[in-house]
Amino acid sequence: MATQLEGLENICTADEFAGKKVIDREGIEYGKVKHIHINANTLTVSGVTVHQGFHHDYYLSTDYIDKFTTKSLLLSHPPIRTDIQVVDIDGNKLGKVKRLVKNSETNELESIEVSGTLHSKLVSKSDIWGIGEKVTLKITKEQYKQLK
Secondary structure (H helix, E strand, O other), rough: OOOOOOOOOOOOOOHHHOOOEEEEEOEEEEEEEEEEEEEEOOOOOEEEEOOOOOEEEEEEEHHHHEOOOOOOEOOOOOOOOOOEEEOOOOOOOOEEEEHHHEOOOOOOEEEEEEEEHHHHHHEEHHHEEEEOOEEEEEOOOOHHHHHO
């Protein structure tokens, strides 16, 4: 005989969220929840692994999570991911995000490595204007070419 728990309306298991769509406020889908990560010391959610196609998983910290619904995980803001298009302020294609450079202590994004046709260039977080289906930089193509 099962015992019903009372007063636990907001309690659920992590298994209930696996496979739910991950979307931002504009309705852009970023994949599906693969894993929920729990901080072993505090027993709180520290982030999720998002599955976006064949061998393309990435981690999102709770900084990105707005809330879970019955059908999806809503993001507070879009994440920067590898393999997405990077454009300048005028919409000119510059390449794709090759690598995310994060602070080893805080895990905060410091810059992105953009792979172009010939070279890769590091772009500072401060030069990023917007993130969505692509990353838009605050700089022009000519300014981008001057980066090292």
